[in-house]
Amino acid sequence: MFRNVQFQNTRQKKIDIKVDATPERIAQGQKLATMLCRSCHYNETTDEFTGRELTEAPQFGKIYSANITHDSIVGIGNWSDGDLIYFIRTGIRPDGQYVPPYMPKLIHISDEDLNSIIAFLRSDNGWVKANTAHMPASQPGFITKFLVTINAAKPFEFPTHVIPGPDTTNKAELGKYIALYQLECYSCHSQSFAKNNYYEPAKSPGFFGGGNEMYGLDGNKIYSLNITMDKNTGIGNWSEADFIKALKSGIVPNEQPALRQPMQPYANLTDEEASAIYAYLKTVPAVNNKVERKF
Ligand code: HEC
Ligand code: HEC
Incomplete structure (x- = not known):
């Protein structure tokens, strides 16, 4: 997809994971996406995760959240599960571009919860079914460019160890x-x-x-x-x-x-x-x- 601002080009490390989409994971993923992704990616007009303008983030510039439906051109239909996992943890897209702080990164969430989010994004839930509604490219403002230039906003490191869930009995x-x-x-x-x-x-x-x-x-x-x-x-x-x-x-x-x-x-x-x-x-x-x- 065309984007008019190039931030530092890093590389996305290829992660070879195929998430097993069990009904439990899809349900947990829907719950988490409702609390963690919906506020930015849900669009009232399409009633789907086709993205919207984030008017509440004026400090970062004119920012649009992305279409994260199954569509393979404007959405994430062509991303692998590993691409998504790497991106959500670090902010680095498959093409190597880094998304600045206006998209939060989940660096500590358990592997199981993250797998659940992926299972949900792949599911046949109406919020993520393929939709060609296209979001304009974000136009990050001065502050965002400045933060990225001085390296104050930089990709998170991809975790090198397994991240377990909590002890739910405590x-x-x-x-x-x-x-x-x-x-x-x-x-x-x-x-x-x-x-x-x-x-x-x-x-x-x-x-x-x-x-x-x-x-x-x-x-x-x-x-x-x-x-x-x-x-x-x-x-x-x-x-x-x-x-x-x-x-x-x-x-x-x-x-x-x-x-x-x-x-x-x-x-x-x-x-x-x-x-x-x-x-x-x-x-x-x-x-x-x-x-x-x-x-
Ligand atoms: C995106 C930012 C954001 C996140 C994430 C967030 N909050 Fe808040 N929270 C706020 C803001 C802003 C207010 C004040 C809202 C207002 O003044 O109307 C608030 C208010 C509250 C209040 C009311 C406190 C009072 O004295 O009235 C509680 C309780 C609270 N949050 C708990 C939580 C908990 C627990 C979580 C995590 C599950 C959480 N918040 C996550 C931004 C956030
Ligand atoms: C605070 C707002 C916000 C939240 C919350 C948020 N995102 Fe985003 N997300 C964005 C913005 C803004 C972009 C687009 C950045 C850009 O390209 O300018 C984005 C981009 C993406 C992309 C890249 C799409 C592409 O085509 O490049 C994916 C995938 C994504 N988000 C998934 C998620 C998931 C999954 C969640 C929940 C776990 C989530 N996002 C939560 C704001 C958010």
């Missing part, structure tokens, strides 16, 4: 896996995207203390909130039920307005998973950082 461990490695809550909820430590998330400045500046769908600035257990500035006074409700429905206590994009209602999480995230957050050091919600 509640806090499961919560940690979801919050750091699977859904990456910390990446939005720490101080800033630029300062996050993506290789060792817990070393990110202001870990879970909020205040990270981002943009809502309307293009206005919005800040992530402090979700440490600090009683004055975090969610230390929330009950577990308050937390589960807020996370899954966006409805927060104290008659405050509901949570807005880019925070999404994680309706697909089970109550057990939401409760596990809560158990993990209780182990995270409280951060005293007051973030005002502006409307």
Whole structure:
């Protein structure tokens, strides 16, 4: 596909994997893609993952997410499973081009969860059936080009070892896996995207203390909130039920307005998973950082 900006050309290492698309994997992949890919790749007009303009990422330029349906010309029909796995972990496409930070990379997600996402992308689910709707090429702005030029935004290394899933019998461990490695809550909820430590998330400045500046769908600035257990500035006074409700429905206590994009209602999480995230957050050091919600 034609793209008008060339970033550094790296090479995609060929990974020889064919994912076995079991019904369990397709179901888990659909759940994960709903929480991890839909917000950017779903298009309301086509009702498919044909991509859209990311108006909420003005800091990066004029950015369009891609068509990731089965179409072999404008979609990913010609990519192998290994191509997809390599790309989702590192950001490097089969043609060697690197996609800058506006497409998040899943460097810690378990091999099994990643296989599930691939199984879903290959499935006969209506969201990914071949569709020729074409997205214009992104026009990354100055900042993106600058970050890439100074190497501040560069491809992640492809993991050299097997990445196992969490011990699901250990509640806090499961919560940690979801919050750091699977859904990456910390990446939005720490101080800033630029300062996050993506290789060792817990070393990110202001870990879970909020205040990270981002943009809502309307293009206005919005800040992530402090979700440490600090009683004055975090969610230390929330009950577990308050937390589960807020996370899954966006409805927060104290008659405050509901949570807005880019925070999404994680309706697909089970109550057990939401409760596990809560158990993990209780182990995270409280951060005293007051973030005002502006409307
Ligand atoms: C925050 C927004 C965002 C999220 C979330 C996101 N993507 Fe993307 N993705 C993008 C953008 C933007 C591009 C296109 C970058 C470009 O070429 O300018 C892209 C490109 C891609 C491509 C490359 C397509 C091509 O033809 O080059 C694939 C494959 C892809 N995404 C898969 C996924 C999957 C799978 C998920 C979920 C696990 C996901 N993306 C989540 C924004 C996102
Ligand atoms: C894409 C960025 C992003 C991601 C990922 C994200 N959040 Fe949020 N979150 C936000 C923003 C922004 C707000 C504030 C929304 C508002 O003010 O309306 C928020 C608000 C919240 C709140 C409300 C806190 C309060 O004091 O009212 C909770 C709880 C929360 N997020 C938990 C989570 C959890 C748990 C995850 C991971 C499963 C997560 N978030 C992932 C951006 C994000």
